[in-house]
Amino acid sequence: MKVREVADLVGISVRTLHYYDEIGLLKPEKITASGYREYSEKNLETLQQILFFKELGFPLKRIKEIINNPLFDRQKALEVQHKMLLNRRSQLDKMIRTIEKTIDKANARIAALSKSGQEEFAEKFKAIYENLAKVRHLPADSEEALAAIEEWYLFLNKMGDYSLEAFKNLGEMYVDDPRFTENIDKFGEGLAKFMRDAMAVYADRNK
Amino acid sequence: MKVREVADLVGISVRTLHYYDEIGLLKPEKITASGYREYSEKNLETLQQILFFKELGFPLKRIKEIINNPLFDRQKALEVQHKMLLNRRSQLDKMIRTIEKTIDKANARIAALSKSGQEEFAEKFKAIYENLAKVRHLPADSEEALAAIEEWYLFLNKMGDYSLEAFKNLGEMYVDDPRFTENIDKFGEGLAKFMRDAMAVYADRNK
DNA sequence: ATAAAGTATTACGTAACGTGAGAGTCAATA
């Protein structure tokens, strides 16, 4: 069998076969007069073994040792690899927990900002809400609405990092969480809903 | 602060700082007349950020974007990274399950072999060696020799996967490694050498 | 002043291929 045939059969690239040949991991049974690689059935079996160990995350160097050395302790190799994988997983878990905490903190900060009675921000909030209340009868994707929303977005941005996605989610909360809704609607009937829509439009448009 | 000082402070190598400078991830505040890197407090803060994202598994390229572009959507980047990590973990889990299954199967096979009486295992070896000793005067490619060798090959295969190549290599070792040679030749003068030849013939013939 | 310690700049090595580039080969068609 020629390279392409073998490659397609097991689902790898021709380059990979070239590479395996190059590093002596899997040399074709013979090479034709014109320099083409010819793989045998036996080569295919070896390849299966190689791919099996590859699936288990073994580096090619180890695989080569395992394949070539009949005395190599496969069992022990498997156990060593198993431990390595467990270690890698716990590292990954740590990273995942860290990143989740970070995301949560960011969300909490945004929520806290919105809810906080900090005088400093309260006025800005009020100004923006009032400004928005004035245009709430316009469509959410109107020039005026979006301009007002942008002011809101830029203001929040000064407080901390967050994404347009988070901004959009914040809008959702305005409607879903009655504590927000009530607070905001004091500035105008249906303002929360209006803000949610405009924030969504703004976020989507600036993605 | 100079490189070593910074490096020790955050627990990275000098080379790493050189590298970060080289790829423009963290350039020192200034460079002295003699070409020494001088890091500022601000540099240290940036470095902390860099290391934080590195802990989360971000590639340096992304970190550079995040650090250099204040408008870069950090939140979204975190979410994307989070998804990537989850994917990597599920891949790892799959690998771990596979390797555990493999180990279990091997253990079961060994247990099955032992269950039939640990003596039987040793006896099989002895029987095969004695059997081979009887035909060692025949040519290595004779019917009888190859039949005996095949029994040997099939028996080994029951205990673990043996490629024909590995089988052949094992034969080489019988001659090259005196520990084997000695042990085997107890069953007959020159048996190791005979086995090596017969195993090579068997392996080549069944390729 | 001299030695020890620190720093700087190349530059190769690593893992496992991906991706051309340039050239030869094989089979089928005009």
Added chain:
DNA sequence: TATTGACTCTCACGTTACGTAATACTTTAT
């Protein structure tokens, strides 16, 4: 038979995040 399209071959650079010399200059300590 000549051409063409489909394959194959061998370079050889690019990728990631530094580790590890090798060589040379600077600063610090004695």
